[in-house]
Structure formats: C-alpha cells, structure tokens
Amino acid sequence: MGQKERIIRLIGNFLPSFFIATVPLFTASLLLRNLGWLIGNFIKAGDNDKFDFVGIFEQTKEAVLSVHWLIPLVLSLLFFFAVRFLFRGIKSKAILLTLKIVLFVFFMVVAVAFALMLTRVNGIRFCDLLGKLLPLIDKL
Amino acid sequence: MRKIIILAAFLLATSLFLSSCSPYLSTYSSQGGEWNMGFGSEEIALPENSDDPLYIAGYQNGAEIEGVLDIPRASAVWIDVGENAVLLIGVDCVALGIGTVNTIRDKLADFCRESKCISVNVYATHSHAGVDTLGLWGPPAIDGKNSDYMSNLVNAAVNAAKEAYSDRSPGALYYGSAEPEDLLHDSRAPIEYDPLIHQLRFVPDDASKNGIRLLSYAAHAESLRGDNRMLSRDFPGALADNIRAVCGDDVMYMPGAIGGLIMTRETVEPFDAEANMRETAKRLAEAVMSVESEIELSPSIAFSSVELELPLDNTFFFFAKFLGIIDNKISSGDSETGYIVQSELGVLRLGKVTLALIPGEIFPELVSGRGLGEQDPEALSSIALRYNADKLLVVGLCNDELGYIVPPSAYMVNDEMPYFETVTDATGENHYEETNSVGNMTAECIAKAFERALQNLQ
Numbered sequence: 001m002g003q004k005e006r007i008i009r010l011i012g013n014f015l016p017s018f019f020i021a022t023v024p025l026f027t028a029s030l031l032l033r034n035l036g037w038l039i040g041n042f043i044k045a046g047d048n049d050k051f052d053f054v055g056i057f058e059q060t061k062e063a064v065l066s067v068h069w070l071i072p073l074v075l076s077l078l079f080f081f082a083v084r085f086l087f088r089g090i091k092s093k094a095i096l097l098t099l100k101i102v103l104f105v106f107f108m109v110v111a112v113a114f115a116l117m118l119t120r121v122n123g124i125r126f127c128d129l130l131g132k133l134l135p136l137i138d139k140l
Numbered sequence: 141m142r143k144i145i146i147l148a149a150f151l152l153a154t155s156l157f158l159s160s161c162s163p164y165l166s167t168y169s170s171q172g173g174e175w176n177m178g179f180g181s182e183e184i185a186l187p188e189n190s191d192d193p194l195y196i197a198g199y200q201n202g203a204e205i206e207g208v209l210d211i212p213r214a215s216a217v218w219i220d221v222g223e224n225a226v227l228l229i230g231v232d233c234v235a236l237g238i239g240t241v242n243t244i245r246d247k248l249a250d251f252c253r254e255s256k257c258i259s260v261n262v263y264a265t266h267s268h269a270g271v272d273t274l275g276l277w278g279p280p281a282i283d284g285k286n287s288d289y290m291s292n293l294v295n296a297a298v299n300a301a302k303e304a305y306s307d308r309s310p311g312a313l314y315y316g317s318a319e320p321e322d323l324l325h326d327s328r329a330p331i332e333y334d335p336l337i338h339q340l341r342f343v344p345d346d347a348s349k350n351g352i353r354l355l356s357y358a359a360h361a362e363s364l365r366g367d368n369r370m371l372s373r374d375f376p377g378a379l380a381d382n383i384r385a386v387c388g389d390d391v392m393y394m395p396g397a398i399g400g401l402i403m404t405r406e407t408v409e410p411f412d413a414e415a416n417m418r419e420t421a422k423r424l425a426e427a428v429m430s431v432e433s434e435i436e437l438s439p440s441i442a443f444s445s446v447e448l449e450l451p452l453d454n455t456f457f458f459f460a461k462f463l464g465i466i467d468n469k470i471s472s473g474d475s476e477t478g479y480i481v482q483s484e485l486g487v488l489r490l491g492k493v494t495l496a497l498i499p500g501e502i503f504p505e506l507v508s509g510r511g512l513g514e515q516d517p518e519a520l521s522s523i524a525l526r527y528n529a530d531k532l533l534v535v536g537l538c539n540d541e542l543g544y545i546v547p548p549s550a551y552m553v554n555d556e557m558p559y560f561e562t563v564t565d566a567t568g569e570n571h572y573e574e575t576n577s578v579g580n581m582t583a584e585c586i587a588k589a590f591e592r593a594l595q596n597l598q
Contacts, residue, residue: 050280051280051281052279052280052282055279055282056280056281056282056463057463059282059283059463059464059465060462060463060464062464063463063464064464121462122461122462122463122464122470123461123469123470123471123479124458124461124462124470124479128477128478128479129458129459129462132455132458132459132477133459136455136557136560139556139557
C-alpha cells in the first residue's frame, strides 16, 4: 500500500471517530438553545393557555451551557478501536462497510443522547429538568 | 537585556493580577477612632424606549406599571471608624438576587480598592410597588426583569455609594427605638413580630451637614396593596420624605424580620391606596421623632460574611434557575431536586448593635424564639446572646433573596403540586409562604451560617 493510500485510510478511520466526539456537542447545544422553537413545533398553544411554553423555553437562548463532552469522547475512542481491531478478520468489503455504518450511527445516536441529557443549562442537567417537568406538564 | 525584559514582564503581570484581586474581605474588625458616616442617594432612571415592559413586582404575574407616584431610589451609607469602611446600599425595589448584588460589587471594586471599603452590602426595601427586579413577576415562568432598568439600578447604586463616600464626616452614633401605635398585622400563626421601629442615628460634628438615620422596621412595604399599578417606593419612601421635611436628616429604611407575613394595617377608611401609604408613613415618622433614651454607640465596627449552601427543594425555583431567571450559583447535592443553591449571610456590628444581614424574609419567631417548635433551629437572638450580641436587628433581603425562611415545624407543601399550589392545614392556615421558599432546611442553614459568622468575629 502506498504512502498516500495509507494516509487516506488513516483519515478515513479517524474522521468518523472525530465526528462522534464533536457532532453531539454541537447538536446538544443547538437543540438546548432552540428549545422554544422545538416546543413550538410540538405544542399548539390554545387561546386560554396559562403558560406560553414557547416563550418560556426560548429563554434558554441566553443560557450558560456546560456541554457534556466526556461520554461522546469515550464513545469515539471505542468506535475507533472497534473499527481498527474488531473488524480485522472480515474480508468482505461490503459487510465491513455496512458494519461500520451501523456502528457509526449507533454510537452517534448514543453520544447525542448522552450529550443532550447531561449538558447543564444554567447549572442544571437537562435530564434532571425533564425528570421534574414531564410529570408536571399534564397537571399544569 | 533579555533578563530585564523578562523581569519587567513578570512585574507587569504580577501588578495586573494584584490589581484585579477583590478588595472585599469576609471578616474585619476595628475599634477606637471616631465614627465617620456619609449618605448618598440617586433616583433609578426609568428607561426610555425600552423593548421590554416594566412589570410591577409583588403580586400578579404580567401586571405592567401604569403610572408613577414617586421614583424609586438607591441610597447608600458609608460607615467607618477611621480605617477600612463598610457600605450599606438600600434599593427601593421588591428584592435583588445575589447576581445583581455582585454586579454592583464588581462595578464598585476599583472605587472600594482606592477608598478602603472592604464590604458592600446591598438590600431591598421590599417595596411591592416597584419594578420587577427579581424576574418572578413577568408572564408565568418568563423573566420579568427589564435589562435597561436593571442597568440603571446598578448605576444608581454605584453612584449613591460614591456620593456617600464623598459625604462622609465624623460624628456620633446613637441607637434608639419606639413603638408605633398598633400598626402591624401578622397573617399567619403564631402571631409574632417585632412591634418596634429601631433607629441608628448619626449626628455629624459639623452642624451644617445632614444627620443620617438608619431605620429598621419589620413590615412588608405594601401599604398601597395589590390593586396598585403606580410605581412608588411605598411607605419607606414617604417615611424618608417626612423625616427629611421635619428635621433635614437623610433616611435609609431597612426591612426587618417580615416573613410570615408581617405587614402594616390599613389606616384609612374607606381604603384609598395613596392615602393609606401617606398615613402609614406619617405614623411611622411620628414614632421615629418620638424616640427617646438613645444610647450612644462607641466607635467600633466588626463585619463577617459567610457563604452558605441550601438544599433546593422548591421545584418552581428549580425551573426558574434552569431558565436563567434566578442567578444563584447552583451545584449537585442532596435535596428534592438534586441541587443545592449558594447564598451568603453577613453580620455587621456597629458598637453594641448587631445587624444580621439575612438573604431573605425570615419569620420573626426564628429570630425571637417565641412560637418555635421542637424541630426548629435555635433562634437567632439566642445564638446572638451566646456571642455577647444582645442588641440584634435584622436586615432582611440583604445580598440575596431566598424567599421566605419558614420554621420547619410549620413547613407544609401541597402533596399533588408542591411549590406550585398552596395547601391549607387542619387549622385553616394557608401555607402560601412555602411556595416562595427554597426548602424545609433553609431556616436551619440560616441559623448555622449566622452562628459561623458570629464565631468569625470572636
């Protein structure tokens, strides 16, 4: 294998891990800063609603976010080593590619979920907010 | 040459670092010398062409101010006995969060470094006719603070502080008290409150200067009542105006132990809001001017400030923190919500008088000890006595606003919707105050912090 091919292969192996480490952080930030817009698309405000949920959650636009990076980083490393060593014996390129894609999507989804849930918004983890808010929504 | 450059860079970095260090101390004491006090005051300008509305604080959500009766002010008193000084800043508003207090402190940092002021303490008069400065009276769960007004408030507080420094002069300080006639009402059992109006009166040696009166009275500043939509300082402002008209002295009003809910009675029938405010202020001014048998306080200052952590049980406050409405520091901890909130408590001793700088609205029984249950913490007055602080005054809503500080023995929340709905107990008592409190442990945390602050002064 030539030098150029080795570099391309290395980048090809490294890039997906890099995306797993970074994309969830931006996704979590984007979602948490635009909660008002997201909620507006899921909740239709009635004429007599006491709470303007869209307006309430739009306030997170100015929030101080502490993005959770640890688990996405760990998952990216796990993905890198899994691809490097776990799939060594697989000869079929089609099967190898399929497995890489499936693993990549799975790790990405898990990383986004952890980043979203564990990111702190003004000091409070989003998962803790959901834990207190969801039981209240019906009652409110 | 290279060594000289490195040395110069090191010295520059060190001086920059040192100049950015906080001028504030957490503990300080000094005695001897003479009292030096000064007063400053500035109106808080109403913002012109602001994007956000001005909500009136204290009662309903989303009620906007419709007119102006009188303009809220920020006032300040400078106090020293010859060396370092302490600033007390009082703002005509419902409450100030610790974030706003720290903003004022940061803006005063350079000034305090130069003027040797080691402590800035900011309290709210708790006027229920002021602009929402805490964020809880906008539309439900939407921050009601107007950023332009908050900026003007901070600037007014800073200017008042600097004016107080410029105004300082030597003189004598006296303590006295009087009892206004049947003016207070306690809406929740046990019926317990401090009926006295307490006064710290500074008489400058220079007879051409105004005297200064710090007045401590345990009443919610809501003589205009809940239907009012006019911006006003409420009776604390009218009281200051009355006293200035009578004797020329400058006045700062400090709310005492007002939790539970202690407020002034209606003094006019049929009820008229403005007339009630003026009559309330008139009666209080008469009581102040009747103070006799004052004791002169020997020049000594002692100050101690401690941080405290409180379990955050209140789910509504928890949401308000998530949304950025409340600005306290928060961290994970043992509580109903899984978080604890940080605040601060201070003790300021002026001669024989000890001011407990409490970051909220404490129930009077937690101060006096009368009406407490077995599981309640030791009363602040009892703790103070153990540290030879027998003349204890409370300055409520000081350096933060944690809401009501409720005795644990009386603490009750709604089972279905805790902190969102009130609950009425078997005796018919409505437990409204719990919905505006941090949690059941607040009283105990306050008592422990108070004792720590006193210990630091030993």
